[in-house]
Amino acid sequence: MTDPFLALKKAVAGRGGRWTRARERVLEVFLKDRRPLTAREIHRRAGAKANLASVYRNIRLLCELGLLISVDRVAEGERFELSESYRNHHHHLICERCGAVEDLEGCLLERAVRSLRTRTRFRIVRHEVNLFGLCLDCDAA
Amino acid sequence: MTDPFLALKKAVAGRGGRWTRARERVLEVFLKDRRPLTAREIHRRAGAKANLASVYRNIRLLCELGLLISVDRVAEGERFELSESYRNHHHHLICERCGAVEDLEGCLLERAVRSLRTRTRFRIVRHEVNLFGLCLDCDAA
DNA sequence: TTACGTGCAAACCCTTTGCCTTGTC
DNA sequence: GACAAGGCAAAGGGTTTGCACGTAA
Numbered sequence: 291m292t293d294p295f296l297a298l299k300k301a302v303a304g305r306g307g308r309w310t311r312a313r314e315r316v317l318e319v320f321l322k323d324r325r326p327l328t329a330r331e332i333h334r335r336a337g338a339k340a341n342l343a344s345v346y347r348n349i350r351l352l353c354e355l356g357l358l359i360s361v362d363r364v365a366e367g368e369r370f371e372l373s374e375s376y377r378n379h380h381h382h383l384i385c386e387r388c389g390a391v392e393d394l395e396g397c398l399l400e401r402a403v404r405s406l407r408t409r410t411r412f413r414i415v416r417h418e419v420n421l422f423g424l425c426l427d428c429d430a431a
Numbered sequence: 432m433t434d435p436f437l438a439l440k441k442a443v444a445g446r447g448g449r450w451t452r453a454r455e456r457v458l459e460v461f462l463k464d465r466r467p468l469t470a471r472e473i474h475r476r477a478g479a480k481a482n483l484a485s486v487y488r489n490i491r492l493l494c495e496l497g498l499l500i501s502v503d504r505v506a507e508g509e510r511f512e513l514s515e516s517y518r519n520h521h522h523h524l525i526c527e528r529c530g531a532v533e534d535l536e537g538c539l540l541e542r543a544v545r546s547l548r549t550r551t552r553f554r555i556v557r558h559e560v561n562l563f564g565l566c567l568d569c570d571a572a
Numbered sequence: 573t574t575a576c577g578t579g580c581a582a583a584c585c586c587t588t589t590g591c592c593t594t595g596t597c
Numbered sequence: 598g599a600c601a602a603g604g605c606a607a608a609g610g611g612t613t614t615g616c617a618c619g620t621a622a
Contacts, residue, residue, distance in 0.1 A: 294517045308596050308601055324518065325532050326510035329587075341604050346587060348602095349511055359514040361523070361559070368611090369467035369502040370490055376435045376498060377465065383553045391467050392553065398543035399560065406562075412524045412533065415564040418502070419540065421547075423556040449576055449621050470612075482579050487612060489577095509586090 294321065294357055301355040312340055316348045317357070326361040374416075381418075385425035394421065435462065435498055442496040453481055457489045458498070467502040515557075522560040528569035535562065 298317055299309050315336040319327065323335060333345045352358040369391070371377075383392040399419055407414055439458055440450050456477040460468065464476060474486045493499040510532070512518070524533040540560060548555055564570075 294513065297517070306601080310596075310602060312603070320511075320513050324513070325534060326512040326523070328510055332511075342586095343588075343605080344603050350588095353511070356514055357517060358511045361510040361512055369469055370461075370473075370494070370499045371467040371502055372435065372461050372465070373497055373500040376438070382467070382502070383551070383555070385553075386556065393466060394551070398547065399539055402539035403562070406535075406539065410524070410535070411567050412526075412562070413565040413570045414524070414562045415527065417560065417562045419558065419560050421544070421553070421555045421558045424554040426552050429554045447576085451577065451621075453578070483611095484580080484613075485578055491613095 298352070298355065298357060301357075302351075307351075312336075312344050313348050313351070315340055316345060316352065320358065382420045383425070384420055384422050385428055386422050387424055387428035387431075390425050392425065439493070439496065439498060442498075443492075448492075453477075453485050454489050454492070456481055457486060457493065461499065522562060524562050524564070524566070526566035526569055527563050528565055528572075531566050533566065 294317055295314075298313065302309055302313070316332060319332050319335045327335070329342065329346055329349060332349065333340055333342050336345065349358060353360065378395055379397050381394040381396075381398065383394050384390070385392075397419075399417060403414060403417055435458055436455075439454065443450055443454070457473055460473050460476045468476070470483065470487055470490060473490065474481055474483050477486065490499060494501065519536055520538050522535040522537075522539065524535050525531070526533075538560075540558060544555060544558055
């Protein structure tokens with residue numbers, strides 16, 4: 291759990307980049323507001339001075355440098371599947387290299403969610419578990 | 432676990448809608464290929480005869496009727512957060528009404544994933560858990 | 573025959589890119 | 598002073614919408 295500012299400065303310098311106010315602002319937003327944010331939200335919070343395109347560029351930079359992570363990896367658009375009225379509950383194994391999505395039948399979370407329901411004030415209705423890694427093919431390659 | 436075709440026919444008729452070949456095709460795709468699919472993939476698999484706009488319309492219909500579900504709720508664009516080098520591991524509580532995202536510190540899955548690692552040939556690197564339901568405000572409303 | 577659904581094309585929104593200017597090193 | 602980063606506007610890709618035609622009921 292290192293200091294993000296230091297890490298960012300170093301990492302940026304390490305790749306011959308420059309430490310700018312815009313980059314500082316994007317990071318500040320995330321340190322201030324610890325929830326997943328969209329580019330637009332970051333832009334709004336960073337103050338209108340930041341340019342949206344630059345926000346996008348800096349988000350990508352921070353992802354490349356390992357400071358940020360995309361929460362529910364969108365890419366290639368929204369995905370749909372049959373609801374659980376018509377198929378069994380399952381989780382997803384998602385290959386980070388090729389993007390393949392495999393189903394993992396069953397539930398690793400049943401008991402945990404049940405006990406959580408009594409402890410949290412959020413009314414949990416359903417859940418989704420995504421396991422990221424490398425599929426057989428990509429792991430071999 | 433009812434029959435999707437019957438359910439769809441009934442539900443469509445129930446709202447004064449019509450049973451069309453295009454709708455049948457979209458559902459067929461999901462019954463044949465049990466993985467999360469994008470609109471484009473559905474379109475491709477449904478045969479070039481289907482129109483992409485109609486595929487989108489029918490996906491939305493099937494979602495409204497509860498037959499399909501959006502896997503990783505995109506909406507309003509990709510979301511980012513600090514990576515786990517810079518903050519603690521946590522899950523997300525997502526309100527299905529207002530879209531608010533709360534963090535739930537800790538991990539409900541630790542043990543399960545560890546044991547899974549030895550049983551599956553997918554190399555799991557990280558995971559993400561999203562709990563959907565109603566936040567305090569929306570539940571009260 | 574009556575609308576509902578479809579197809580097509582244009583519109584929209586989020587994200588990326590090109591190009592010139594600004595500012596860090 | 599060099600060259601990376603920012604700003605702006607235009608382009609790209611996914612998704613939605615308006616409208617006229619086709620078609621299930």
